Amino acid sequence: TLAIAVxxxxxxxxxxxxxxxxxxxxxxxxxxxxxxxxxxWEHVGRTPPAGIATLFDTPAPDA
Known part of the structure; x- marks a missing residue:
């Protein structure tokens, strides 16, 4: 876990x-x-795995 790692x-x-x-x-x-x-991923100098969505990849909710 993150707690153990840090x-x-x-x-x-x-x-x-x-x-x-x-x-x-x-x-x-x-x-x-x-x-x-x-x-x-990019912040730590790595390439994100395929399928990692960004904030703007999610569809907008229908109004």
Whole structure:
């Protein structure tokens, strides 16, 4: 998990790091768990895997 990787308590990651990462577009919460976004992958110098949606790839809701 992220907490183990960075050597922090789980509660610290959930209350401080995770909201920051989501708010800045580096991570997204999904029904299957948390994922790195395309922006997150690019930030660490990696190419996002195929199928990683960006913020603007999702269809607009019908009005």
């Amino acid at each position: 050597g922090e308590e789980t509660e610290t990651v959930e209350s401080v790091a995770e909201p920051f990462l989501v708010r800045n577009g580096f991570m997204a919460r999904t029904p299957r768990g948390r994922i790195a976004t395309a922006l997150g």
